[in-house]
Amino acid sequence: xxxxRTSYEGVAVAVPVTVPYVRYSTHNAHWFIxxxxxxxxxxxxxxxxxxxxxxxxxxxxxxDTAVGVTQHLGLSPRWLDHIPTGGASGVMSLRRxxxxxxxxxxxxxxxxxxxxxHVDSFRQTLGSFSNFARDASYPYGSGxxxxxxxxxxxxxxxxxxxxxxxxxxxxxxQRDNALKNPNALFKKPLTLDEYIAARPISDPIHLxxxxxxxxxxxxxxxxxxxxxxxxxxxxVLVRGAIERHNAYADxxxxxxxxxxxxxDELYAQAGAAPADIDFVQTYDDYPVIVMLQFxxxxxCDKGGGPAFVRANTLTHDGSFPNNTSGGQLSCGQAGxxxxxxxxxxxxxxxTGQAGEHAVPGAKLGLVTGFxxxxxxxxxxxxxxILGASS
Amino acid sequence: MTMPLMKPKRKNxxxxxxxxxxxxxxxxxxALGMTAAAAEGRFELQVCKDCSAVQYPPREACHRCLSARxxxxxxxxEGTLLGTTTLHHSNDPFFRERLPWRLGLVQLxxxxxxxxxxxxxxxxxxxxxxxxxxxDRAGQAVLIGFPPEGSEHMADDKMxxxxxxxxxxxKVLVTDxxxxxxxxxxxxxxxxxxxxxWVGHAEPWKKLPGFDDISKLPQVTLVPLDLTNGRSVSELxxxxxxxxDIVINNAEVHRTFGIGARRGTDVAKAEMDINYFGALxxxxxxxxxxxGRSADGVTHAAAWVNLLSxxxxxxxPPHGTxxxxxxxxxxxxxxxxxxxxxxxxxxxxxxxxxxDDEWNQNLPPPKVAPSAIASAIVKALRDGVEDVYPGDVAQxxxxxxxxxxxxxxxxxxxxxx
Numbered sequence: 036x037x038x039x040r041t042s043y044e045g046v047a048v049a050v051p052v053t054v055p056y057v058r059y060s061t062h063n064a065h066w067f068i069x070x071x072x073x074x075x076x077x078x079x080x081x082x083x084x085x086x087x088x089x090x091x092x093x094x095x096x097x098x099d100t101a102v103g104v105t106q107h108l109g110l111s112p113r114w115l116d117h118i119p120t121g122g123a124s125g126v127m128s129l130r131r132x133x134x135x136x137x138x139x140x141x142x143x144x145x146x147x148x149x150x151x152x153h154v155d156s157f158r159q160t161l162g163s164f165s166n167f168a169r170d171a172s173y174p175y176g177s178g179x180x181x182x183x184x185x186x187x188x189x190x191x192x193x194x195x196x197x198x199x200x201x202x203x204x205x206x207x208x209q210r211d212n213a214l215k216n217p218n219a220l221f222k223k224p225l226t227l228d229e230y231i232a233a234r235p236i237s238d239p240i241h242l243x244x245x246x247x248x249x250x251x252x253x254x255x256x257x258x259x260x261x262x263x264x265x266x267x268x269x270x271v272l273v274r275g276a277i278e279r280h281n282a283y284a285d286x287x288x289x290x291x292x293x294x295x296x297x298x299d300e301l302y303a304q305a306g307a308a309p310a311d312i313d314f315v316q317t318y319d320d321y322p323v324i325v326m327l328q329f330x331x332x333x334x335c336d337k338g339g340g341p342a343f344v345r346a347n348t349l350t351h352d353g354s355f356p357n358n359t360s361g362g363q364l365s366c367g368q369a370g371x372x373x374x375x376x377x378x379x380x381x382x383x384x385x386t387g388q389a390g391e392h393a394v395p396g397a398k399l400g401l402v403t404g405f406x407x408x409x410x411x412x413x414x415x416x417x418x419x420i421l422g423a424s425s
Numbered sequence: 426m427t428m429p430l431m432k433p434k435r436k437n438x439x440x441x442x443x444x445x446x447x448x449x450x451x452x453x454x455x456a457l458g459m460t461a462a463a464a465e466g467r468f469e470l471q472v473c474k475d476c477s478a479v480q481y482p483p484r485e486a487c488h489r490c491l492s493a494r495x496x497x498x499x500x501x502x503e504g505t506l507l508g509t510t511t512l513h514h515s516n517d518p519f520f521r522e523r524l525p526w527r528l529g530l531v532q533l534x535x536x537x538x539x540x541x542x543x544x545x546x547x548x549x550x551x552x553x554x555x556x557x558x559x560x561d562r563a564g565q566a567v568l569i570g571f572p573p574e575g576s577e578h579m580a581d582d583k584m585x586x587x588x589x590x591x592x593x594x595x596k597v598l599v600t601d602x603x604x605x606x607x608x609x610x611x612x613x614x615x616x617x618x619x620x621x622x623w624v625g626h627a628e629p630w631k632k633l634p635g636f637d638d639i640s641k642l643p644q645v646t647l648v649p650l651d652l653t654n655g656r657s658v659s660e661l662x663x664x665x666x667x668x669x670d671i672v673i674n675n676a677e678v679h680r681t682f683g684i685g686a687r688r689g690t691d692v693a694k695a696e697m698d699i700n701y702f703g704a705l706x707x708x709x710x711x712x713x714x715x716x717g718r719s720a721d722g723v724t725h726a727a728a729w730v731n732l733l734s735x736x737x738x739x740x741x742p743p744h745g746t747x748x749x750x751x752x753x754x755x756x757x758x759x760x761x762x763x764x765x766x767x768x769x770x771x772x773x774x775x776x777x778x779x780x781d782d783e784w785n786q787n788l789p790p791p792k793v794a795p796s797a798i799a800s801a802i803v804k805a806l807r808d809g810v811e812d813v814y815p816g817d818v819a820q821x822x823x824x825x826x827x828x829x830x831x832x833x834x835x836x837x838x839x840x841x842x
Contacts, residue, residue, distance in 0.1 A: 158516040162449055170456035171482035174449045174567055175540045176526045177517030178510075183540075185510035186530040193508075193550065235513045284488075287532035288507045410482055411530065411538055 088141025126417030150370020213361020275304030316377025625650030652703030683745025778818025
């Protein structure tokens with residue numbers, strides 16, 4: 036019997052900032068982190084010195100870690116965490132920062148994810164991504180995550196009868212959302228026919244199943260609810276949060292994710308059911324993973340993903356709004372910032388800052404994280420339910 | 426079914442010879458355990474001594490019980506293909522030049538899931554598959570999903586041919602055709618489909634038995650080659666160096682006795698002059714040309730074979746100076762391997778036990794037949810291994826040497842038992 040966890044009550048998340056994405060940059064990760072912190076200070080009205088907690092997530096910061104960032108940017112926090120877990124770093128940063136402000140270890144925590152992208156960065160990252168990648172996946176065609184998610188996608192299609200059209204519905208709806216998001220790098224509409232006709236990358240993965248690596252940053256502030264009120268900052272409240280690592284390790288190929296292990300607790304914390312959720316920001320490195328999350332987070336049964344996407348419209352104004360910013364598939368994947376994209380978007384949605392891609396009347400949103408393909412699957416899963424402040 | 430490889434067209438001399446880009450070569454120290462086994466043709470995975478869990482990728486501890494007592498153990502490789510993909514894009518130049526490239530995800534019956542290069546005869550998932558380990562062009566172990574039963578021409582699979590040095594359609598130099606071993610090698614290469622076999626002979630005026638048989642073969646061309654003579658080696662390299670795909674250095678001088686039974690150093694010098702310096706002369710002259718053609722089409726330059734001896738591992742006093750010359754040659758072969766690896770040329774070392782020839786006349790059986798040496802070489806080229814220990818004596822001494830080299834030294838001093 037695991038012990039009951041303390042609730043996340045009273046934790047506020049505010050000031051979503053995005054450092055505009057670019058395909059390639061000659062700047063280093065430090066530049067993007069600096070610009071993200073600058074934007075946080077500008078938008079919050081706080082002095083830099085008032086930020087007394089910091090989390091940093093980045094792949095391109097090496098040899099520095101979070102502590103190097105403090106001297107680089109002249110910060111002196113009393114609480115610090117380095118969370119290099121890519122796609123799961125948004126949820127994981129929020130969870131750690133929430134506990135820090137609840138415990139009084141920090142007053143205001145800046146959670147920052149930033150990565151640069153030089154012309155050859157992506158290739159160099161792949162081969163040295165993990166011990167297992169170096170030893171057991173990169174020497175096999177060097178396709179990076181494309182080939183691994185090709186296995187996962189092929190196996191899912193065979194097991195549950197999903198078609199490329201089903202995955203295409205996800206990608207096309209996200210592109211529709213992205214067209215209303217000025218920060219999305221993809222500006223051209225995408226039709227299902229174009230999705231199907233795209234060139235193969237690693238069968239059955241085709242071009243529009245893949246995210247485009249880019250440079251950029253995402254960040255937000257975490258503090259106690261009363262502090263957010265004092266500062267007059269529009270904020271959302273943490274209603275529940277979970278994470279799980281290396282779940283279902285004995286499954287020979289990934290067909291379900293760790294969300295499934297903890298989801299009941301997530302909804303219980305929030306006092307909500309899947310049907311109460313107004314939008315989801317799923318981690319979308321590949322459409323198949325979005326579909327897995329619909330299942331594993333209880334929006335449909337296992338194997339019901341294909342029918343679910345056929346029965347719903349996934350745009351911000353549709354019956355099941357998903358990745359309302361366009362997601363990584365249409366915004367670009369700015370390294371670890373891809374793990375923050377859903378978080379900043381959810382805060383915007385619930386604080387009335389989502390502009391043209393707003394979900395009408397949204398009160399409750401779910402944000403997921405999914406990160407770190409060290410060998411044949413992603414290891415980190417996490418999810419947060421955020422609620423609008425009354 | 427694999428379509429049989431067709432004899433490649435003549436190379437267009439106007440085009441630039443493609444240079445080698447190795448596949449990703451980096452591995453952690455633990456993962457090199459798989460390479461060590463694959464170098465001898467075995468597929469081994471880590472098995473926990475405490476809980477018997479089989480694991481992959483290689484780790485520093487058992488993922489089930491956390492024990493550090495991990496052993497490399499041979500695997501049958503039987504498994505089920507769970508998914509396949511064909512890469513149309515790669516981030517690595519080696520694969521980019523060889524697209525499309527097919528991969529599979531296999532669950533071994535023994536437990537772990539493996540990413541493998543997939544042989545063309547393996548169909549779509551789900552399908553039974555047999556996993557084996559091979560050295561890739563970087564000389565590192567990779568896993569390959571084979572069909573449970575391969576067809577006649579399965580060795581001609583495009584992916585597999587990148588991992589091996591099959592003599593089919595290749596041009597080979599055998600440095601000494603006058604010995605029974607040399608002649609057996611020539612016969613075996615011709616049978617294996619070699620396009621040209623150049624056969625060296627140092628003393629053309631000597632009529633030796635069997636020589637006429639091999640010179641009658643249409644694939645065979647006799648060439649003058651004296652490994653003791655730098656100019657002779659250099660001249661031959663100038664003539665055929667740019668065409669040789671496989672070098673097989675089988676030339677050796679073998680005399681009996683150790684230190685005390687023979688006066689002077691002349692015999693020992695003659696052994697060193699062929700067995701060590703001869704190999705060095707050959708490597709200096711033929712090595713660079715081989716390296717320059719290691720990505721030159723389907724019959725690219727591929728391998729270098731050294732005929733060493735099991736005595737290279739530990740001195741056999743009754744053949745003491747010969748053992749010393751082979752130990753020197755072994756050390757040089759390791760250097761050659763390190764220098765050829767960046768070009769993707771496989772260096773294969775043969776460590777036979779006593780060969781059944783005149784210089785081992787007084788040794789009791791079992792002795793290795795020349796034809797067995799020849800088939801071991803062809804098999805090593807086809808399987809892409811690095812180290813081969815043909816014969817029962819070699820196998821037994823290897824086992825003793827691995828168990829405890831000091832004990833073996835004492836045993837060999839006592840006559841080998």
